Amino acid sequence: MTRFTWTGTSLLVASIFVFGLGVAGAHAEEAVTWLDDYHVAKAAAIEAGKKLLVVLEDPSQASHTVQQVSDSSGAVEAELLKPFVLCRVDVTSEKGKSLAEAFGATEYPFTAVIDRRGRFVDYKHSGEFSNTAWVAMLVEQGQEEQRVETASRSRGICFT
Known part of the structure; x- marks a missing residue:
């Protein structure tokens, strides 16, 4: 036995x-997939009911990119990025320049999170992230939204 x-x-x-x-x-x-067309990514996010994580960057300058995005191939990073449709936009292109202007981005990299309906900018950040700040942002923004009937006046509306 x-x-x-x-x-x-x-x-x-x-x-x-x-x-x-x-x-x-x-x-x-x-695989973590980053789209490069904002409008396609926004439509995909709305359809999937996910938030849209947008990173505006100048790939020709290392200080103008989000290093954590380049390192997003690990299992932990993939898990943290699951609640989002991901979009990286090159601000040196014409579309990238107009998108940066629409977001009011003046410093790169610029990161924004758009709500699941594609109507509000829930989060904005200019400049580089520390690893801790990047993870904290993904955890905080990846949580389920608690919506109320009226929008907060402190939140911006996404007109793009």
Whole structure:
């Protein structure tokens, strides 16, 4: 009986381990996809019922990019980015310049989070993020929204 229990336990542990590897492998393979067209990304976010995370950056200057975006290939980062449709916009393009103007961005990188309905800018940040600030922003902004009937006067409306 002890031998059977040991073998059964061993099989159970091995199965859990293999299953765990499969799940971890599946999560590791999930690619983080950043769209480069704001209007396509906004429509996708509204359709999916997700928030839109927009990063406006100048890729020709390292100090004008969000380093964490470039490093967003890990499983933890992928999990933190799940509540969002992701969009990176090059501000050196004509579309990027007009979008930066619409958001009032004067310093890069510029990060904004748009609500699930595509109507309000829930969050804005100019400049680089520390790793801690980036994660804190993703956690805070990735939480479920608690909507009230009337919009707050302190929040901006997204006209783009």
